[in-house]
Amino acid sequence: MTGRTRVANRLRALRFARGEMTQAELAARVGVTRQTVIAIEQGRYSPSLEMAFEIAAALGVPLEEAFQYEPPSDS
Amino acid sequence: MPFQERNAWAYGLIAVAGYAVYLALVLPRLGGPISEVGYQLPLLACVGGAVLAGILAGIVLGALVPKGVPREDVRDRQIGRFGERLGSGTVILGAVVALLLALFAADPFWIANAIYLGFVLSAVVSAAARIVAYRRGIPG
Numbered sequence: 331m332t333g334r335t336r337v338a339n340r341l342r343a344l345r346f347a348r349g350e351m352t353q354a355e356l357a358a359r360v361g362v363t364r365q366t367v368i369a370i371e372q373g374r375y376s377p378s379l380e381m382a383f384e385i386a387a388a389l390g391v392p393l394e395e396a397f398q399y400e401p402p403s404d405s
Numbered sequence: 406m407p408f409q410e411r412n413a414w415a416y417g418l419i420a421v422a423g424y425a426v427y428l429a430l431v432l433p434r435l436g437g438p439i440s441e442v443g444y445q446l447p448l449l450a451c452v453g454g455a456v457l458a459g460i461l462a463g464i465v466l467g468a469l470v471p472k473g474v475p476r477e478d479v480r481d482r483q484i485g486r487f488g489e490r491l492g493s494g495t496v497i498l499g500a501v502v503a504l505l506l507a508l509f510a511a512d513p514f515w516i517a518n519a520i521y522l523g524f525v526l527s528a529v530v531s532a533a534a535r536i537v538a539y540r541r542g543i544p545g
């Protein structure tokens with residue numbers, strides 16, 4: 331039905347780089363549920379632009395360091 | 406499992422259970438003229454019971470969420486809208502069938518049952534869509 335979104339992310343690595351921040355801590359900082367953070371990390375949910383900025387800010391990195399867009403291949 | 410996914414399971418299961426009870430009460434009454442089947446009271450009781458059970462399930466499941474943890478966020482609301490959109494199509498289908506039955510002067514038994522089945526299928530479709538969206542992502 332649905333697969334991974336085209337928005338890739340490095341949230342897991344960035345969380346660990348920020349003192350092993352837990353998914354629950356990141357969720358609390360952004361104001362979402364832990365399940366939403368899990369869904370984003372696993373590529374099952376594309377956050378809105380505003381939420382993506384908030385997540386990047388919570389992790390202390392620019393947006394493009396936290397999220398990358400994977401354009402569809404032409405093949 | 407997130408609170409809203411548990412809610413979706415409860416919503417779908419209660420709708421199915423309510424309809425199963427209704428069928429168990431009404432099917433044995435079939436056999437004579439359809440206009441004499443006493444379906445009204447079981448239908449009202451099962452619809453009312455399902456509504457009450459849904460409210461109670463929401464309260465109980467909500468109480469299980471730890472304090473300080475948000476019950477829903479923007480993703481939950483998107484998934485909720487997605488489920489409602491798919492479910493509303495089934496309600497419309499039930500209404501169209503009921504309309505056709507009324508136009509052809511069918512017995513009120515069939516009209517009421519078409520509408521009730523539309524409600525039940527709507528709840529099942531909506532719940533299933535939400536559960537799939539929680540597990541695999543929101544399509545589109």
